[in-house]
Amino acid sequence: MQHATSPEGENSCDQPPPSSTLTVEQNPSTGVLSSVAARLPEVADWSDWRWQVRNRVRRVSQLKTLFPDLDIAGVAEATARFPMAITPYYASLIQRCDNTDPIFRMSVPQMEELIEPVCLSDDPLEEDADMPIPGLVHRYTDRALLIATTMCSMYCRHCTRKRVAGHRESGITPARLKQVTRYLTEHPEIHDVIVSGGDPFTLPTQALESILSAIRSVPTVDIIRVGTRTPVVMPMRITDELVTMLRRYHPVYVNTHFNHPAELTPAAVEACTRLADAGIPMGNQTVLLKGVNDDPVVMETLCRGLVRMRVRPYYMFQCDLVRGVEHFRTPLTRGIEIMEYLRGRLSGLAIPSFVVDAPHGGGKIPVSPNYIVSMSPTHTVLRNFEGMLVAYPEPGLHGRGGTVGRQASDESAPGVWELSSGNYSKIQPQNTVRHARRQRGIPEQRQGELTL
Ligand code: SF4
Known part of the structure; x- marks a missing residue:
């Protein structure tokens, strides 16, 4: 794990901020600054x-x-x-x-x-309104989310459940767990249960096991997901004992919540390695936060670091309209800009989906740069990350709608209309890195060579 180091080598309130954004130097034995x-x-x-x-x-x-x-x-x-x-x-x-x-x-x-603008509320996702049983959110047909505890080891200032997290630190009672199990049994359409909170990994292992075992007793539940920020804020909690217990309830997934590359410490890597080695697929849900990660390069560094530690960047959330987070909110356009930057630079494996968790319980809505430029009955004109335009023909054209594959030329520079009517198949920017590489050409002796 590579860390850039501050000139001072330790945290300091007196020093001006170093120019590097990633500054962690730790005592190798304790990991403590x-x-x-x-x-x-x-x-x-x-x-x-x-x-x-x-x-x-x-x-x-x-x-x-x-x-x-x-x-x-x-x-x-x-x-x-x-x-x-x-x-x-x-x-x-x-x-x-x-x-x-x-x-x-x-x-x-x-x-x-x-700060309390009128657009913010305690429960903008209206989770409380989708709780058939207190603590169990049933919004999407096939999924349910269980608030297993209201306790977290760290209370994130941007938390979407500020109304719940930490006001009273308590775990689900056995009586409530019975109600939840009964509800899951009576609703066989629920195949995926997310154990969330609060942070479920703050529960004693035995208490968490009771919850997982109750959920696993419902045969129609296929997968259990645990939502946790523990690998980020208290990685030493990912003990062999915890991981051994989790393995008993497979398929178990863990979704965690890294927001900044400075959180990718050796201790966090070790925690994620333990989970991944136990066959637990890991995903990451980042929240786009002003002054934290609303920067394309920071987000790229985070995503690259996550895949290195076998954590798949899953979602990049637009900040919810939660009371108490106004200073973290970014314009929606910032997220789109970041997605535009990531596409083409990172493999799809390392690119999260940018989503808005819609107010009024509307659920997750994916938002992305616009890659569809135009559509006709015969062709859709698409744009790639370089600005190249290509015409994708609909099936069954058999030559109708122009000569697919004909290239643009300087003499008759085509426009989008020519692409959507099928007269041209692409418009290629001339000054991209890839174009320059192609222009340099493949050495003659290697042309046609496909032997690996
Ligand atoms: S760990 Fe999760 S639930 Fe707890 S405060 Fe942070 S974001 Fe909220």
């Missing part, structure tokens, strides 16, 4: 996830101890409205005590959380 470690009560149990939970930063006074130069104006008010918790591990990734630091921005409460 030295200045944070010095202010923590003890680090002997750093790798024990229970220690991480016990030592979460929950109060402004603790934050002040860790970051003495922090300007705490507004932090207390925001914390009173939306709970704070930061694991020592995640706090150790903070390089600068201000909003230019992505980890800081995602974890430390800000005054801006109290």
Whole structure:
């Protein structure tokens, strides 16, 4: 795992932000940044996830101890409205005590959380209205989402379930779990159950096993997915014990939530490796966040890093219209711009789908740059990432609608109409890297050679 390093080599509130966006230097034995470690009560149990939970930063006074130069104006008010918790591990990734630091921005409460434009609400996805049983969201016919706990090890400032997460830290009761199991049994159309929260991996392994085992007892449930940010904010929780338990309930998928390349630490890689080695397919759901990852290069770096650790970039979400996240929202056009940048640079395997989780419970709506330029009954004109236009003929034309395959020439430069009517098959920009490579040509002795 490669990290660019800050000139100071440790987090600092006094220093100007370094020019590099990816700055992590860790103590190789503990993974703790030295200045944070010095202010923590003890680090002997750093790798024990229970220690991480016990030592979460929950109060402004603790934050002040860790970051003495922090300007705490507004932090207390925001914390009173939306709970704070930061694991020592995640706090150790903070390089600068201000909003230019992505980890800081995602974890430390800000005054801006109290901005309340009328378009925001506590439950914009109207999950509560789609709960036949408290805690079980049944929106799409074949899927259901279970809020297994309201606890997370870290309360993300951009959380879509700010109305639930952390206000009261509790797990699902056995009685409620019975109700859920009965509902799943009575609804055989549900084939996919997402265990979410809160963060299910904050539950003791045995408690999580009771939930998985209850869901698995319903024969019509095909797959179980666990939605968790634990590999990002408390990777030491991915223990052999947890992974061994998960394996008993296959097919189990894990969807996690990395938002920035600075989160791809050696500890996070190790956690994901454990899960992947247990045969658990992993996906990542990123939220597009202003000042964190609303930058094409940051997103490209994140996606490349994720596939290296066998985590498939799955969704890139437009920020939901949740109360308390206005300062994270980006224009929809920013997401489209980022998708335009990624396409052609990254393999499809590394490109997430950009989706808007629609207000009023409308569900996920994919949004992408427009690749269809024109359509006629005979041809669709498509654009690729380079700006090349190609005509795709409908089946059964048999030569109708022009001579498919005829090339554009300088003498009669074609337009989109000629493509959609089938008189030309492509318009090719001349100054692309690929075009230059083709112009250089393939050496004569290799032409026609396909032997590998
Ligand atoms: S881990 Fe998930 S549920 Fe918990 S605060 Fe973060 S985004 Fe919200």
